[in-house]
Amino acid sequence: MLEKTLNPFEIVQKQIRQGCDALGESDELYHLLSEPERVLEVSIPVKMDDSTTKTFVGYRVQHNDAPGPTKGGIRFHPAVTKDEVKALATWMTFKCLIVGLPYGGAKGGVIVDPKLLSLRELENLSRGYAKAITPIIGEKRDIPAPDVGTDGQVMAWMVDEYSQLRGVGQTLLAVFTGKPIELGGCLGRKEATGYGVAIMAREAAKVKNLDFEKLKVVVQGFGNVGSYAAKYMHQLGAKIVAISDSTCCIVNEAGIDVIHAMKYTIINNSLKDYQYNGSIELPREAAFEQDCDIFAPCALENAITSETVKLIKAKIISEGANGPTTPEAEKYLLEKDIFIVPDILANAGGVTVSYLEWVQNLYHYYWTFEEVQEKQEIKMVSAFKSIYELSLEKETDMRKAAYMIAIQRLAKPLRLRGWL
Ligand code: NAD
Numbered sequence: 251m252l253e254k255t256l257n258p259f260e261i262v263q264k265q266i267r268q269g270c271d272a273l274g275e276s277d278e279l280y281h282l283l284s285e286p287e288r289v290l291e292v293s294i295p296v297k298m299d300d301s302t303t304k305t306f307v308g309y310r311v312q313h314n315d316a317p318g319p320t321k322g323g324i325r326f327h328p329a330v331t332k333d334e335v336k337a338l339a340t341w342m343t344f345k346c347l348i349v350g351l352p353y354g355g356a357k358g359g360v361i362v363d364p365k366l367l368s369l370r371e372l373e374n375l376s377r378g379y380a381k382a383i384t385p386i387i388g389e390k391r392d393i394p395a396p397d398v399g400t401d402g403q404v405m406a407w408m409v410d411e412y413s414q415l416r417g418v419g420q421t422l423l424a425v426f427t428g429k430p431i432e433l434g435g436c437l438g439r440k441e442a443t444g445y446g447v448a449i450m451a452r453e454a455a456k457v458k459n460l461d462f463e464k465l466k467v468v469v470q471g472f473g474n475v476g477s478y479a480a481k482y483m484h485q486l487g488a489k490i491v492a493i494s495d496s497t498c499c500i501v502n503e504a505g506i507d508v509i510h511a512m513k514y515t516i517i518n519n520s521l522k523d524y525q526y527n528g529s530i531e532l533p534r535e536a537a538f539e540q541d542c543d544i545f546a547p548c549a550l551e552n553a554i555t556s557e558t559v560k561l562i563k564a565k566i567i568s569e570g571a572n573g574p575t576t577p578e579a580e581k582y583l584l585e586k587d588i589f590i591v592p593d594i595l596a597n598a599g600g601v602t603v604s605y606l607e608w609v610q611n612l613y614h615y616y617w618t619f620e621e622v623q624e625k626q627e628i629k630m631v632s633a634f635k636s637i638y639e640l641s642l643e644k645e646t647d648m649r650k651a652a653y654m655i656a657i658q659r660l661a662k663p664l665r666l667r668g669w670l
Contacts, residue, residue, distance in 0.1 A: 256552050258337035258573045266340075269653030272646065278670055279661055283343075286336050288312040292382035294360070296374045306375060308360035310383040311339035312392055316663040319390055320356035321346060321601060323397030323428070324379070324404070330359035334551070338397075341572055342601065344656035345594040349633045351605045356392050358383065364399045373407050376400075380408035384415050389424035389612070395604045398473070398550070402430040402440070409433065424611035427604035436607035438622035439600075443570065444478020444548070445623065446599020446630050450591040451479075451544050451568040452486055453634045458565060458589055460543065463487035468542040468564070470494050471549025472511070472521055475570040475597065479546050480508045488544065494537035496549070497522040501540060502529040538562055547574035554579045562588075569593040584647050592649035594656070595633055602626050 255261065263284045270280040290310045295303050309332055312320040322342040325335070335357050342355025360379055364372055386392060396405055405426045413422045423434035431437060438445075455462045465488040469480045472493045480490045489505040497520040500506065507527055514524050524531065538545075538554075538561040545562055547553045548570030554562065559579035567583065568591045569575065575583070575590065583590060603626055610616050617625070641651035664670050 258551050259333040262337045262340045269657045286311045286313040294378040306362050308379050309335040310358040311335045312356045313339040313343045314354040317354050318352040320392040321353040322356040323395045324358035324400050325397040326360050326362050326364040326399030328363040330361045335359040345598045347656040347659040349598045349629050376404045376407040377411040380411040396428040405429045406433050427607040434611050437619040439603045441478045442603035443475045443597050443600035445482050447479035447568050447570040447596050448482030450596045454566045454589050454591050465543040466491045467544045468492040468540045469546045470537045476548030477512045484508050492540040494534045495521045499532045499534050499536040500524050500529050547571050569596045
């Protein structure tokens with residue numbers, strides 16, 4: 251079976267079409283939601299260590315700001331495309347709405363392999379990108395955060411650059427989230443997306459009447475999201491039998507020591523040659539074929555395709571990455587009665603805690619780690635319940651139900667504001 255499309259923007263447009271059709275919504279609404287409001291393309295000159303200047307291409311896409319300011323991460327990756335950033339921005343709108351955040355969606359990206367830059371070059375690029383998008387961002391307008399290839403340090407440089415340009419003597423913390431704790435960051439933010447993936451897998455196990463403590467888990471993509479998803483699923487009692495990254499897949503039937511593997515990747519930058527406690531190393535694709543109950547794709551888009559889907563043995567998929575499952579692969583999974591917690595719900599923990607960080611920056615009042623995780627869990631479990639109940643009522647799957655809820659929630663401010 252050949253995939254009809256792997257273009258994530260065409261995939262999200264199809265998801266919106268299905269959601270609008272299921273709600274009996276108008277074509278007008280579909281057309282309004284199927285293209286972003288604003289797409290900014292920038293070129294960023296960066297002074298390199300050898301004194302030459304290299305120019306990088308970047309984007310900032312704002313999908314829809316009817317519900318409030320827009321929000322979404324910044325990706326530094328060599329495979330970034332305009333369509334990918336448009337898709338990621340669109341997913342952000344729906345993600346924010348299903349967990350009840352007062353935001354629309356946005357996303358940014360730069361075509362670059364950050365691993366090939368020195369620290370100074372990375373700082374120059376981060377500052378250059380922040381400067382280039384400054385005219386369209388702001389704490390009440392569009393609030394970026396980290397994504398693949400960016401982190402708290404990158405956000406700190408961007409806060410500094412933005413404050414110099416727009417601060418008039420003030421430090422403007424609330425314009426970026428995902429910052430280091432020492433610079434207005436939020437406790438629990440770095441854990442948030444993976445923690446959410448884990449609690450959504452737990453909720454899925456409950457509705458499937460499975461005992462979480464007897465479940466085996468495979469996590470594809472052992473980066474920020476995947477490593478914390480594995481850590482928290484292990485804490486909830488499941489056994490992590492395989493983890494993978496871009497270099498390899500580590501398998502251990504007796505269970506992987508997740509904390510040990512996390513420390514190893516910090517030192518070695520990848521899982522390559524990880525051999526602790528009987529673990530064996532296989533090619534990265536081996537993750538798909540391991541025997542498990544929960545499969546958590548936490549790397550990039552289009553991981554579960556019509557090819558890889560046939561290898562998966564899990565009963566539950568909790569999507570940590572954005573857009574990891576192609577529509578053809580999803581059809582196959584649903585036919586096999588595999589329960590999918592869709593990305594816009596499963597990985598919404600990151601933006602939920604980014605929202606808490608933004609609120610804390612605006613109020614200058616900070617919560618404890620436990621308070622943050624409690625607030626995150628309440629929002630995500632409540633979103634899971636509403637989506638699951640609608641999926642039962644409409645006899646549909648979790649993704650379509652999630653889109654139906656998000657589209658309904660977005661249609662209201664759009665109509666109130668007179669856009670429809
Ligand atoms: P990351 O860069 O920290 O981790 C990505 C991991 O995937 C790395 O370990 C990388 O080696 C691995 N990987 C890449 N290609 C792979 C392949 N073909 N097979 C196996 N592993 C592969 O990025 P992250 O922040 O963890 O983000 C991962 C995904 O989660 C992305 O889709 C991102 O958009 C999404 N997401 C992230 C957040 C967040 O808070 N970081 C929030 C929501 C969604």
